[in-house]
Amino acid sequence: MRDTSGPAGLVFSVPYVPTLGPMHPDTVTSDLWGQVVENSGTGRFLAHDKDARWGGPKGEHVLVDQVRTGDEQTAVPTLLQRGKRRTVRVHLYGDVNLDQEAEHAAKLAADLGAEHARLVRLTPTPQAGRCCRIQLRTFGPGTEAPAVDGITELDRLPSEVRATWPDFAEELAGEGFAFLAAHERAGTLDGPVLTVTETGRIVGAIGPMATRPDPLGHARLLPQYFGVLPEYRGRGHGRTLWRAAMAWGYRSGADYQLLQTEVGGTSDRLCRAEGLVALGMVTTITV
Structure with missing residues (x-):
């Protein structure tokens, strides 16, 4: 560095x-x-x-x-x-x-x-x-991200499954999904939300998926809200969602993505296992 x-x-x-x-x-x-x-x-x-x-x-x-x-x-x-x-x-x-x-x-x-x-x-x-x-994830030659099965965009879910979105968002309000759901209701999302379902309901989601040019004009895949309902964790849904998001970024021409993950948390362990590069640490101390 x-x-x-x-x-x-x-x-x-x-x-x-x-x-x-x-x-x-x-x-x-x-x-x-x-x-x-x-x-x-x-x-x-x-x-x-x-x-x-x-x-x-x-x-x-x-x-x-x-x-x-x-x-x-x-x-x-x-x-x-x-x-x-x-x-x-x-x-x-x-x-x-x-x-x-x-x-x-x-x-x-x-x-x-x-x-x-x-x-x-x-x-x-x-x-x-x-x-x-x-953490930094780069896209380009040699970083192909294949499509992932079992993932559906929120707006393309059957209506009865789509109807479980508000409850999902409320249960994961602490992960920012209540904020995301408010923007979805207002029609102000700038990209799709990818979902994984089980037993006829949404159990995990990541999004919105969008890119924005950085100061040098390179396409940055923007950070997403990412979560799985507690009772459905440990079944591979998080990894499936993550890989689907990376496939979306690759297909959409993103050059890279930057993320902040809490050290030792689930997302942090996932990103480390997926080979992201650590660029430094951000420590917040309340005075």
């Missing part, structure tokens, strides 16, 4: 850009950082922002005047606003003093009237806290 320096000596040692999240290492340039800074506070999405798919205003921006740099260290505070709730997140790169950064984040949150303050630590290896792994 290479370091990428931006304006004022900014160094991102892990390919994660505040307000954009994980990015392909080749895209993390001073030009990209300049776009983030210029766009901050406008409420607009950059064209390659993965969250632009959901519409509405951009809810997070960089607190540009609070960015701090030093020898092999960078701290980038952002303010995230969802409705009336505000959260300060300080993105940390390099060898930092966590106690000092926690104190700084708490003060910044108090000054801005934010209810929460969090440290987002970006490191090559796992750290204590809620730690996620940035």
Whole structure:
């Protein structure tokens, strides 16, 4: 992995850009950082922002005047606003003093009237806290992903099976499916949702399936919501859904996909077993 320096000596040692999240290492340039800074506070999405798919205003921006740099260290505070709730997140790169950064984040949150303050630590290896792994899956010659049997797009299910979707989404609300179902009802999904069924009901799903150009114009397969009902786990449904999603990405001309998986979790183990490349760690610490 290479370091990428931006304006004022900014160094991102892990390919994660505040307000954009994980990015392909080749895209993390001073030009990209300049776009983030210029766009901050406008409420607009950059064209390659993965969250632009959901519409509405951009809810997070960089607190540009609070960015701090030093020898092999960078701290980038952002303010995230969802409705009336505000959260300060300080993105940390390099060898930092966590106690000092926690104190700084708490003060910044108090000054801005934010209810929460969090440290987002970006490191090559796992750290204590809620730690996620940035994983890369590439497509292209030699990475063929064959079609998978037993998978049906949500909109193509028989009506009686399709009718089990709201209950499925509610049961997996914690995995984001209630949010996804709301967009499905509103007709604002940007791609299909792939499903696996058993006993006449939806028991697993992954989606929506869509691509978006990255800052260099390469097609990025966007992250998906992914889940299987607890009582149907351990039967291979998760792996089947994952491979179907990869087949969709390959057929659709995606160049790669980036994911964040909680270290040691089911999705993390699956991605590791499927040969994805780890690019770094994202550890979130609540102050």
